[in-house]
Amino acid sequence: MLRLRNLKCYYGRIRAINGVTLSVRSGELVALIGANGAGKSTLLQAVCGLVAQWDGEIRFEKESLKHCKPQHVVQRGISMVPEGRLLFPPMSVLENLKLGAYLRYRKREHAAIEQDLDHVLTLFPVLRERTRQAAGTLSGGEQQMLAIGRALMARPRLLLLDEPSMGLAPFLVQLILDVLVQLKTQGMTILLVEQNARAALQIADRGYVLENGRVVLEGEAGDLLADQDVKRAYLGKDYKEFDEGRG
């Protein structure tokens, strides 16, 4: 469904992504993990048309996304939940959600939009109680749910998430991940970027490990979870085992 081949991104002279090849098949949940500054967010932004300069190939359903502006990427069926949520704080929850369906309102799909709105509010019942509240006054977890809901309102076929667990309490992270699993069972294709590698790999089908703008490891999520290198670098397992050995 999504295929990146030898992708290179630049910020001026700095090369943030250095030849990444990656693919997401329809219906899959793929995790992209890596440390700070590995280029994970840059990769997502390149797919969404937010990176001005890139080389290589990005294809979505066989069509190239070269020179595609963000608004056209959405139109083709890719929605992103950006890092830091980027909600519209003074607007109400309902307005935020409705703006998510902006392009579909243009196409006069009112009935379908109402249906999707209901679907999103069923997915996140907390939001249903707060439709009139300003988005800026929600808690961090609720804001993340709203950001995901807003992206879903565009009825994407591919959902990109950039660090949805950032700054959230563990039980909220779990709640968000559960929703992603639920979306996947409903047929959504998901590319999940996470620093919280263990959580991401636990729900993913496959995973890629990014380091300094390159894919250093890829494979089935289960294999990656068991991989010694991944454990040491991203899961912090060594320290625990050291502790356990001592006790």
Add this chain to the structure above:
Amino acid sequence: MQELLQYFFSGITSGAVYAVIALGFTMLFNSTGLINFAQGEFVMLGALSLITLWRDFKLPLPLAFCLAVVGVAMVGILLERLAIRSVRKPHPIVLVIITVGASILLRGVAMLHWGKDAYSVRSFSRHPPIEIAGATLLPQSLWILAIVLLIVAGLQFFYRRTLTGKAMQACSINRKAASLLGIGSESMVLLAFGVSAAMGAVGGVLIAPITMSGYDMGTLLGLKGFCAAMLGGLGSSWGAVVGGLLLGILESLGVGFFSSSLKDAIAFLLLLLILYVRPSGLLGVKAVHRF
């Protein structure tokens, strides 16, 4: 008492015009974060176009009104397309200076076309002035107030009820987030320029019958509209209206009770005062941010 009322009437009349000009500033600022210093020139173009179309070409007033406003909106759109969008590095300061340049250009073009004379035109309707408690209220004042109220209501409706209005707000809050939802900032900025230019033109059309209109009328009116917008709180529609009316009334009282030479100084004294005491304006509130 009678005097006071008279000053009040003339104050709200010019105040309402300042309010429309301030609304133009506010509208553009809301959607793009820009201050357009060519706003006053749109007022001038509106006034002079009305005079040409209505007085000289003898078109019916509603038609002349609409043509003048649409024409000036086109000028605003052209300005955005040709001068603003083509800037390679759109720093706010560069864009603001471009609008200053545009104002000089528009003034020059207007001088070539209309010459250096000042024109006047009769009031919209031929009703006699209304007498209230010894003070006279001109029918033109009522026209101005009614049209300004209509515009404010329309603007509120646009921002609160229409998808495009909300998309425009979203664009000004976070351009990147808006583009990720499919809202193209370019079309929103274009629309904002068109509507705010139209707003300036309405101000010009309204003021044409109560003042002398010439190619150089825009500078001062634009600055006063800017004062009004700052006074009420840049970015707030109601703030623009309150600021405009307050400025108009204080100006008229100042002229009446002190000296007419003070007229233009009052606006700028108020601007300085508000910048010292309450920089966010009377109705300007800080946005609610959780993080």
